[in-house]
Amino acid sequence: MVKNVKQKEIRFNFNGKEIKGHEGQPIAAALFDNGIRAIRYCDVTGELRGIYCGIGHCFECRATVNGISGIRTCLTPIEENMNVASNLTGVQYDEE
């Protein structure tokens, strides 16, 4: 296995919750690391949606990043104090 050199810790917000990630990680990978796979609700069916293709083609993982909507979380690296929001706001996650 190729080991990553330990990278700088970055803190950002996802729907009001503070998330820790590492510099250079896309938003979706940092969310995965924190056990979050559901990124938004589908506007049509109300079902949960998350990562599907991981390379920017499917747009399933989109969220509002620093006020700009439709940003693909699989393509966008995290930044300190970045604000990531989706229509999941207010949803309680089951704590494991």
Add this chain to the structure above:
Amino acid sequence: MLQVILQVCSMMKSDVVIVGAGPAGLVASIELASKGLQVVVVDEYYRSGGRLLGQLYKDRRKKQVWAGKIIANDLVEKAKSLGVKFLFETAVWKIENKTVFISNEKIKQIHTKTILLATGAIEKALPLPGWQKVGVVTAGAAQTFTNLHNVKIGKNVIFVGIDPLSISVAIEMKHAGVNVLGLFLPAPSMLNQKSNPKEVLESIASASGMATNPIYRFGGKLVHGLYTKLLLKFLKFNLLKINGIPIYIRKAVTEINGRAEVESVNVKNISIDGELIGDGKNLLVDTVCLSGGLLPLIDLSQLASCVIVDIPELGGFVPLHSPYLKTTVEGIYVAGNITGIEGAQVSMAQGKLAAWSILKEFKLVSEKDLLQAIKDVEQARSLSPITFLPNIHRGRQIMNEKWADYKNTIGESFDG
């Protein structure tokens, strides 16, 4: 009014614009820049390397590990040292009259003499009931998150779709400590041709150089002949395993279940001819990786009005191109998976060939150099550890024939 618009649009000039910073685009950028051309590489991702970044496997023939991330980093360093400019998080949305229109915040257009499309491939959809649920990802996404981002995408994982890519990603995930329960076929449907056990067995046998492939040890040359059916009957009762991962060549996933996220799948037995048998069972999983195969990503060649041809042996619709990787539109070239689905080593050799083909236009290399670059592509193909499409050689022949026909029709002699 026009003047105002031009002032707002920030422009850039270059000799060559390369779309795609994967193995083909990176190698091409190095070849072009080392001969003094101004090269701009555009990529939608936030870093270069393309699919190389996720690749990590043992090349059985060369007895060494193929660590794509390291190979990509070396290529990028070299390209940067030669003055290649990179525009990341930037998509190309139009190509017209040698102007490349991009989504970059600062630069909106690049005026260029030549364009190399090295856009790679997209994963084919594999629609199954429940495939929209959270916890269902493509095999490519699974590879990227496992090997590049070092993220475990689930605890109990299965793959649907048995092919060289899904086998390789399953092995990589197991190495990363994920519990991979097995690889299954998708339920037969009008939309996929991946449910016939006989065809699937033959296609995975062609991935002979990859990691430890027991298909050859197990079935030997029997796989490609009359004995396939016998072998498949045998496989109904005996488990085929690759690196300890079960390959269920006689079981298909018919549905993915779960209220919010994936909780289980329904699995049914499948006949040798690809028909579902019996009632089936429920298997508890939290993650499903779908592998529907790869399609050349040709959108930009279509936008640029290149002639497109359908060659199933190459993976489907691809831009018509010469043996020197020139398309039907003057100044536009192609390299890598946009020309047909093959491994990274072939893409890299094609990147060099396309670059030299462009250099020939600039009178910086000779005809003889170009012929050598063609030979290098053929050699890379014959040494490639992974063959995605069993009739790829025939596909390349058909492309050359179609190019010759095209040249005849438009009244030009065959000059490549």
